[in-house]
Amino acid sequence: MAKGKYEEWLTADGLLKLEAWARDGLTDEQIAHNMGVSTATLYNYKRDHIEILEALKRGKEVVDIEVENALLKRAKGYKYTEVTKELITNKETGEKELVVTKEVIKEVLPDVTAQIFWLKNRKPEWRDKQEMYMNLNATDTFDDILSQLGGKGLEE
Known part of the structure; x- marks a missing residue:
């Protein structure tokens, strides 16, 4: 099989x-x-x-x-060290080797787009569409729902 x-x-x-x-x-x-x-x-x-x-x-x-x-x-944002190396010929042996010629500390500034993206996904109050949570149940009338939304009921 x-x-x-x-x-x-x-x-x-x-x-x-x-x-x-x-x-x-x-x-x-x-x-x-x-x-x-x-x-x-x-x-x-x-x-x-x-x-x-x-x-x-x-x-x-x-x-x-x-x-x-x-x-x-x-x-x-963060900092990092950029290392520059050059190929140098050793005068005594004639061999080529990579030698560190410069080390520079660089800074990447905080990124506003990344901050917005993070906040919109992690914090509900930053989202474009706010979620509304109401205390509703199956027995609520239309007037009850409207009053919780801050609207006026049909009877008024």
């Missing part, structure tokens, strides 16, 4: 490969292509085999955290 294609992805090596592709930032479409299956088939594998779903989730989690950290770093 022929073995189903999904079974190779349930092995330790298969799951590790899936996790690595997700960690490398590949989309589900790209991962499906690497597996030799359609995207719909990959979605079926994820639905039917929790091991595949969790391997992909673990891999994506790692890269998501790395991107979050990079965005935060860019939003806040």
Whole structure:
């Protein structure tokens, strides 16, 4: 009896490969292509085999955290040292070697766009569309709902 294609992805090596592709930032479409299956088939594998779903989730989690950290770093600004090296010929031996000729501390200023993006995604009050949370239940009348929104009811 022929073995189903999904079974190779349930092995330790298969799951590790899936996790690595997700960690490398590949989309589900790209991962499906690497597996030799359609995207719909990959979605079926994820639905039917929790091991595949969790391997992909673990891999994506790692890269998501790395991107979050990079965005935060860019939003806040940072300093780094730029090192310049030159190829110098050693006069005694005639060998060429890379030698540090200059080190400069550079500063990347905080990025306003990154700050806005961060705040809109992390703080509801910064979002373009404010969410309104009301204390409503299934028995509320139209007038009750309007009054909570600050409007006038039909009876007025």
